Amino acid sequence: MSLLSVENLRVTFPTRQGPSEVVRGVTFELGRERLGIVGESGSGKSQTGRAILGLTPPPGKATADRLEFDGIDLRNASARTWRSLRGSRMSMVMQDPKYSLNPVMTIGRQLIEALRYSGGGAAKAEAMAMLEAVQIRDPERVFRAYPHELSGGMGQRAMIAMMLVTKPDLLIADEPTSALDVTVQVEVLRILDGLVRDRGMGLIFISHDLRLVSSFCDRVLVMYAGRVVEELDARDLSKAQHPYTRGLMNCLPKIDDDQRPLPVLERDAAWLE
Amino acid sequence: MADADLGEGRRRALPEWVPALARILGTVAVTMLGLMLITFFIGRVVPVDPVILVIGDRAPKSVYDRTFIELGLDKPIWQQFLIYLGQVFQGDLGDSFLTKRPIISDIARVFPATLELATVGILIGTLFGVPLGVFAAVRQGKLADQVVRVVGLIGYSAPIFWLGLLGLLLFYARLHWIGGPGRVDISFEYSFTNRTGLMLLDTAMQGEWAAFRNVVGHIALPGALLGYLSMAYISRMSRSFMLNELGQEYITTARVKGVPERRIIWVHALRNAAVPLVTVIALSYAGLLEGAVLTETVFSWPGLGQYLTNSLQKADMNAVLGCTLVIGTIYIGLNLLSDLLYTLLDPRVRRRT
Numbered sequence: 218m219s220l221l222s223v224e225n226l227r228v229t230f231p232t233r234q235g236p237s238e239v240v241r242g243v244t245f246e247l248g249r250e251r252l253g254i255v256g257e258s259g260s261g262k263s264q265t266g267r268a269i270l271g272l273t274p275p276p277g278k279a280t281a282d283r284l285e286f287d288g289i290d291l292r293n294a295s296a297r298t299w300r301s302l303r304g305s306r307m308s309m310v311m312q313d314p315k316y317s318l319n320p321v322m323t324i325g326r327q328l329i330e331a332l333r334y335s336g337g338g339a340a341k342a343e344a345m346a347m348l349e350a351v352q353i354r355d356p357e358r359v360f361r362a363y364p365h366e367l368s369g370g371m372g373q374r375a376m377i378a379m380m381l382v383t384k385p386d387l388l389i390a391d392e393p394t395s396a397l398d399v400t401v402q403v404e405v406l407r408i409l410d411g412l413v414r415d416r417g418m419g420l421i422f423i424s425h426d427l428r429l430v431s432s433f434c435d436r437v438l439v440m441y442a443g444r445v446v447e448e449l450d451a452r453d454l455s456k457a458q459h460p461y462t463r464g465l466m467n468c469l470p471k472i473d474d475d476q477r478p479l480p481v482l483e484r485d486a487a488w489l490e
Numbered sequence: 491m492a493d494a495d496l497g498e499g500r501r502r503a504l505p506e507w508v509p510a511l512a513r514i515l516g517t518v519a520v521t522m523l524g525l526m527l528i529t530f531f532i533g534r535v536v537p538v539d540p541v542i543l544v545i546g547d548r549a550p551k552s553v554y555d556r557t558f559i560e561l562g563l564d565k566p567i568w569q570q571f572l573i574y575l576g577q578v579f580q581g582d583l584g585d586s587f588l589t590k591r592p593i594i595s596d597i598a599r600v601f602p603a604t605l606e607l608a609t610v611g612i613l614i615g616t617l618f619g620v621p622l623g624v625f626a627a628v629r630q631g632k633l634a635d636q637v638v639r640v641v642g643l644i645g646y647s648a649p650i651f652w653l654g655l656l657g658l659l660l661f662y663a664r665l666h667w668i669g670g671p672g673r674v675d676i677s678f679e680y681s682f683t684n685r686t687g688l689m690l691l692d693t694a695m696q697g698e699w700a701a702f703r704n705v706v707g708h709i710a711l712p713g714a715l716l717g718y719l720s721m722a723y724i725s726r727m728s729r730s731f732m733l734n735e736l737g738q739e740y741i742t743t744a745r746v747k748g749v750p751e752r753r754i755i756w757v758h759a760l761r762n763a764a765v766p767l768v769t770v771i772a773l774s775y776a777g778l779l780e781g782a783v784l785t786e787t788v789f790s791w792p793g794l795g796q797y798l799t800n801s802l803q804k805a806d807m808n809a810v811l812g813c814t815l816v817i818g819t820i821y822i823g824l825n826l827l828s829d830l831l832y833t834l835l836d837p838r839v840r841r842r843t
Contacts, residue, residue, distance in 0.1 A: 267742075270745075270746060272742060272745055272746070296751070299748075300748050300750060301748070302748075303745065303746055303747065303748040304746065304747040304748030304749075305748060308746050308747070309746045311739055311742065311743060311746075312739075313739070316738060316739035316740065317739040317740055317742070317743045318740055318743065319740040319743070319744070319758055319761075319762070320740070320762065320836070320837070320838060321761050321762055321765075321835065321836060321837060322758075322761075327743075330744075330747060330749060331747040331748075334747060334748040334749050334750070335747075335748055363837040363838070365837065365838045366837075376743075379743075379747065380746070380747075383747075
């Protein structure tokens, strides 16, 4: 049985020029697997992730023919249902720990808060164990630290700890390493990957980095202008059919092949249909 | 690496306060010196002859010259400034030409009245303004937001003397709900001893509850009006600070964690919005302590504002300069206080200072 099924998801924002649809009919199923969503900025991948959590920023509106998480209809879920799901059963790692952590609360308090509102007790031991699980060498210190006292990589590990401490079934990772140094990226990803694998969670990994996604996910959705233009197994990425995916692939720099002039993405108005 | 960095920060956490405090005190000292320099030179620049203030304009030339020397006006200006500094530090702000008493005792008499009124005002302003602002921010664009906006705008734009007079007419003259002008009815004035100068405190501490009620009746309307005025400003600022915080990513994080909306608003967002809000409240308070001249006039409130206006009209320079110094000191003090609160509220500032 699938963990999450999304059918014809649409996210619309009202603008002065009339409603603007940023996600236009996204459909997919997710089991306890790792699904990558790639696309350039503005392709609607982040808004897809947020809509699943019911966090479409107002005045935006999300609609869908079907939006079910573990058999629960999310479309008209009450605030109470959302509270029982968010944190404890589904959570999200965001892009930049500099902004996604509350600057005036210690990491420890924020971790314990995640535990407390997911029905668990406010156990410090559990929080500390989680900090160790994200390979923080001195969890006691990080527990007492404020976000600004941590480096980006450390902060993102703390963020991952905060989102996984409640042992959710589904994790949405929205560009979790884009704000980090390249050297730290791999480390943080490996930690995230290991934890998701161990716990058999469902993962939606949102990124603009095609290669990264294909190496960490089982399946990839390629989004363009609010639509899924191609869905394929990560292994078969090289066999991608859609010209947009092929274009993205061509843009990846290759170490032994100096392409000049650099390839550019071609766009076709027909893809929008 | 962050680990090592952090370790160092922790170990030095306590001693870090010492240089920070020293720096703050240094800044205060320099600011105070600047303030006294300015009041001193204002005193020298205004076209009021201090000698004539003392002896009157009909005294013979010899008396004039003697007083000129007595006042030290023949000395170089920097020496005069040093003498002035010395006097200020001994709490001597000169004598009032009007009341013939030391300025400092005049201020000590009128300031508590202003302090009491301003404190009531800022308490009302904060206790109503902050929740209203938060409420408006949460309901941004909805009817409740508009209502708060209009209520605030009225408080902001209606002249306070007009509101005061209307209030007196309605609540005092017609309904007899409150006391009239002044701080207390004459019949109660001697039923308690003046210890702090704050009548609410004095009467309560001495258990004179009838007098206390009377004092409350007198301060209710002017306090509420000043409170309304500062509420209008504080609620506008709270709203905009809250809107800013509610749009931040960490709010989304809290929602993702399943934190209830109420806690997100009142703990996560407000705790961050409180940082700039502290300055707004402190400066509003300073503005009220300056003496709300119009309010004090309408309500015959014997406070600093009224004293200062009287002195200005009678060209009582010593009193004016003394008041200026006191008001400047209040501003510096409240700024300092808000800086200290900043470091308490925002861990990021703690590191920087």
